[in-house]
Amino acid sequence: MTDLSAFPITRQFPAAHPDRLQLYSLPTPNGVKASIMLEEIGLPYEVHLVDIMKNETWTPEYLSLNPNGKIPAILDPDGPGGQPMGLWESGAILVYLADKTGKLIPTDPAARYETLQWVFWQVGAVGPMIGQMGFFHKFAGAAYEDKRPRDRFVTEAKRLLGVLEQRLKGRDFIMGAGFTIADIALIGWVRAVPGFYGAGDLVDWSSLTAVQAWVTRCEARPAVARGLNIPARP
Structure with a gap:
């Protein structure tokens, strides 16, 4: 053992x-x-x-x-x-x-690095910006009279979601037809915007039709559906 x-x-x-x-x-x-x-x-x-x-x-x-x-x-x-x-x-x-x-990562070197750039984009930009927007919108930041911090992160989160919208137009997943670690990196944060954070209206979620369709495709994968609830919350 x-x-x-x-x-x-x-x-x-x-x-x-x-x-x-x-x-x-x-x-x-x-x-x-x-x-x-x-x-x-x-x-x-x-x-x-x-x-x-x-x-x-x-x-x-x-x-x-x-x-x-x-x-x-x-x-x-x-x-x-x-x-x-x-x-x-x-x-x-x-x-x-x-x-x-x-x-879940291409073997072709060029496609591999293209996939990794989207993973790092999530780590360095999407996660931090959406997380801060969520804090100022839903949690303790909601009590701040000065809304400039919230608005700063809302503006950037909206811009980043716009980048994702353009990337997904005409594609099922970030890299095209195949599901990769780039999709895994992004799905939890993106679906949290209208869901957990209740910030859909702030970022004009209804206009992000390609992003919405991508979220639906990701969530329809059995492994994604299971992974979103592992481990079960206390």
């Missing part, structure tokens, strides 16, 4: 199946990237719910795996060279799992 005892996180979240990839997550827009990917590629894994409301990412055990104290993170007992390896940052996890299995 695989021994993961060298990783302190297994003291906080014991592995019932140490021979399987361990996922530490919560179904947030970032968290579902890892769970959707794992469902899509069919790699056996064990999921551990990390309750961020209880500050479970700030324990010494969790920080030993992810010093940034965020979800998701993984621990792969069969990492490079057959050695166990921990990994954090959702974008890095997507690329790692795609390369490990040879799935």
Whole structure:
């Protein structure tokens, strides 16, 4: 049996199946990237719910795996060279799992880098901007009398969604006919705009017809539907 005892996180979240990839997550827009990917590629894994409301990412055990104290993170007992390896940052996890299995990323070098640019675009732009818009619109920021911070992020989120709208016109998915890690990176954040954040009116969601159709196609995939709810919230 695989021994993961060298990783302190297994003291906080014991592995019932140490021979399987361990996922530490919560179904947030970032968290579902890892769970959707794992469902899509069919790699056996064990999921551990990390309750961020209880500050479970700030324990010494969790920080030993992810010093940034965020979800998701993984621990792969069969990492490079057959050695166990921990990994954090959702974008890095997507690329790692795609390369490990040879799935959901093009083998052609040019198409591969084109796919990666959309993944990094999500990580560097779409996620941060939509997340800040959501904060100022739905959460504590909603009480701020000065609406300039909210409006700044609304304007940028709307612009980014416009970029996505243009990309998806005439395409089923980001890279064309095939579903890739670029779609996985984006779907959780984009669907949260009219859904979780209730900000559809702010970004003129009704005008984003190609984006809406893409969301529907993504959500219709059984693995996506499952991954959006893994792990189940407490």
